[in-house]
Amino acid sequence: MLNSYSSEDKVLLSVDCIIFGFDNEGLKILLIKRDFEPERGKWSLMGGFLKKEESLNNAATRVLNHYTGLQNVYMEQLYAFSEVDRDPVDRTISVAYYALINIENHNTELIKNYDAEWFNISNMPKLIFDHDDMVAHAIRRLRYRTSTKPVGFELLPEKFTMRQLLELYEAILDKALDKRNFISKINSLDILVKLNEKDMLSSRKGSYLYMFDKEKYDAKSLNNFALNL
């Protein structure tokens, strides 16, 4: 009789998503007002339970899509949170994921219906359960990941200015960066294309738009792009 591990305990597994976005006000995360007990009305990450016939990655993707309407989003598994009393209702282990989205692309209708809201990471409400820990983890991981892989572009529109890119890195790393040094480091990586097109909204002179050149980046097959900021 070997087709089950019959005497072992089974538990609930959930995923919780830390959804990052970026705009000219800084780095933000998307939170939802919980509409069921316990902790109804408190702010929470977006989550859901793992179904028996899906992987954790699938579950995280499903949850993200459900709340934002988005697909093909950069997501990464963070950590499994498993303190026995972390959820007062039932024993639940939660695997946290973070996602990087272009804040302009998601379905604003959808998030309004869910009572969701973007919060600046420096100005966030207290969250339920251990969700604050999850967010802290996510920010640490995002800092590491952005200095190691070109994932920052996921948070920007397809075409962006150097100023936007600079401000993105400043927001993620939470420190001021030198404009000239930053630009020459980025240029030395040789993974952007400069377009013959300017963004005229931010200044009279206008500033050039750039795009991330994924082909070029992949061709280099760096396993680590070591952006030492």
Place this chain on the structure above:
Amino acid sequence: MLNSYSSEDKVLLSVDCIIFGFDNEGLKILLIKRDFEPERGKWSLMGGFLKKEESLNNAATRVLNHYTGLQNVYMEQLYAFSEVDRDPVDRTISVAYYALINIENHNTELIKNYDAEWFNISNMPKLIFDHDDMVAHAIRRLRYRTSTKPVGFELLPEKFTMRQLLELYEAILDKALDKRNFISKINSLDILVKLNEKDMLSSRKGSYLYMFDKEKYDAKSLNNFALNL
């Protein structure tokens, strides 16, 4: 009726441990010969199921202690593996942990009884299920962690020579390091104490023994010791 999420699926959760050790032959991991079906007789990581009343960290610690007799071991959660068909017997999500132990300290009787064996990481058998992935993950994480936190010492005896430390880093990073540069980097961190005691086994001249000075390290409260090797 709010004291359960009653309609959600429950699943089995297990932990699997990648146990690293180091000796003069290199970096090793401890594997066990599986003694039940399926895959009886194949090599496997040491694992066990999560019990309802313990956290994942507790479960990992319990499993490690069960197989090695060790306590107070450096362990870190790696990643949750959740492909639907990863375990043919039953739907099981497994959270991988890695541990760093001083290979001389564990209970050799115990591991003999369990049909366990140390394998050099460059010379490992194929493992069951997705355990090879877990090991690959663990090695990557160990590389990152050792260049960022002083965890390498967990793999060495309390007193060790510079040569041992050098060879440890060479084994972890899988590359040759320059002896003089390595020693001056380590010394510049100022976290070792040089003892008035030599190891006379490795050479006629004898080489000085060192200890990691945790107090000194903590006092500096570096959040990252940036050993750029």
Place this chain on the structure above:
DNA sequence: CCAAAAGTGTTGTGTTTACACCCATGG
């Protein structure tokens, strides 16, 4: 013509790498 942001290089400092010889000792 002026306010506001864009764009652009150089220099000093510190870090990293490459490299080779003498020392101490047990046998």
Place this chain on the structure above:
DNA sequence: CCATGGGTGTAAACACAACACTTTTGG
């Protein structure tokens, strides 16, 4: 006395950090 590993410093190349002025143009 010699074989073996232990221990030590310097110079060149490179990467990083600090720094300020000119350009453009809409209003």
